[in-house]
Amino acid sequence: MATNFRLDGKVALVTGASYGIGFAIAKALHEAGATICFNDIKQEFVDKGLAAYAEAGIPVHGYVCDVTDEDAVNALVATIEKEVGVIDILVNNAGIIKRIPMHEMSAAEFRQVIDVDLNAPFICAKAVIPSMMKKGGGKIINICSMMSELGRETVSAYASAKGGLKMLTKNIASEYGKYNIQCNGIGPGYIATPQTAPLREIQPDGERHPFDKFIIAKTPAERWGNPEDLAGPAVFLASEASDFVNGHVLYVDGGILAYIGKQP
Ligand code: NAP
Numbered sequence: 701m702a703t704n705f706r707l708d709g710k711v712a713l714v715t716g717a718s719y720g721i722g723f724a725i726a727k728a729l730h731e732a733g734a735t736i737c738f739n740d741i742k743q744e745f746v747d748k749g750l751a752a753y754a755e756a757g758i759p760v761h762g763y764v765c766d767v768t769d770e771d772a773v774n775a776l777v778a779t780i781e782k783e784v785g786v787i788d789i790l791v792n793n794a795g796i797i798k799r800i801p802m803h804e805m806s807a808a809e810f811r812q813v814i815d816v817d818l819n820a821p822f823i824c825a826k827a828v829i830p831s832m833m834k835k836g837g838g839k840i841i842n843i844c845s846m847m848s849e850l851g852r853e854t855v856s857a858y859a860s861a862k863g864g865l866k867m868l869t870k871n872i873a874s875e876y877g878k879y880n881i882q883c884n885g886i887g888p889g890y891i892a893t894p895q896t897a898p899l900r901e902i903q904p905d906g907e908r909h910p911f912d913k914f915i916i917a918k919t920p921a922e923r924w925g926n927p928e929d930l931a932g933p934a935v936f937l938a939s940e941a942s943d944f945v946n947g948h949v950l951y952v953d954g955g956i957l958a959y960i961g962k963q964p
Pocket residue numbers: 715716717718719720721722739740741742745765766767768792793794795796816843844845846887888889890891892893894895896
């Protein structure tokens with residue numbers, strides 16, 4: 701049914717979803733009927749996540765797993781299949797950023813960002829695809845970025861990874877569309893989460909951060925996004941309603957990519 705946005709009976713894994721965008725997406729998928737699994741890199745973050753989901757009244761399965769570790773991801777997927785069921789929806793959300801001028805960034809730092817933001821989505825998608833093929837379909841949603849399209853000072857590794865993730869999205873769609881697997885991206889604009897907190901810090905003189913003002917001037921909606929702004933797009937891309945949407949990146953950016961920006 702092209703109008704079926706429900707996810708009843710579906711199992712979803714949202715990576716790095718103890719808080720922030722991942723948590724909001726997991727909550728939305730739960731409200732649409734899916735059973736939620738999430739992971740985070742350390743037990744203390746999983747515990748915090750479990751407490752946050754419990755407070756929101758959402759039953760979840762939480763696991764410790766570093767998404768860059770292929771053996772650990774394969775073990776996680778096997779455990780979820782045994783304890784919960786085959787993963788129907790994978791959301792590759794876990795991500796990091798390092799804001800360092802490129803000429804000062806070490807190759808090790810660059811690699812670390814590529815490892816979490818690009819290699820890990822490959823590892824996680826590779827781990828779930830065989831069961832999706834056997835089951836007759838599945839949904840993979842990669843959390844991309846404005847930096848899948850644009851560059852800016854200090855984020856060379858992040859932009860390289862998120863640009864690569866856009867192309868990985870298209871390639872998974874190309875390679876597995878015939879198995880009824882849809883792989884799409886969500887490209888959030890500037891969303892108020894811990895990841896972007898340094899860009900919104902109030903200055904010693906009480907003024908808003910210059911980057912905060914810059915983003916408001918660049919966004920037709922004239923505000924930062926909230927993690928909840930990604931809920932509807934995630935449910936759409938996880939549901940039957942998007943069964944003929946494949947290899948697309950849905951930018952949820954308040955219009956940033958359409959706009960030249962407000963004249964100072
Ligand atoms: P966040 O608040 O920093 O959350 C990211 C989550 O990923 C954290 O829970 C983090 O764990 C987890 N994580 C990091 N490395 C991991 C690993 N190796 N294994 C497992 N989990 C790991 O970020 P967010 O702002 O919610 O962003 C979520 C996603 O959206 C990221 O991919 C980000 O790049 C993307 N995004 C964000 C924005 C934005 O404006 N905020 C915009 C566009 C795209 P810890 O608990 O260790 O931190």
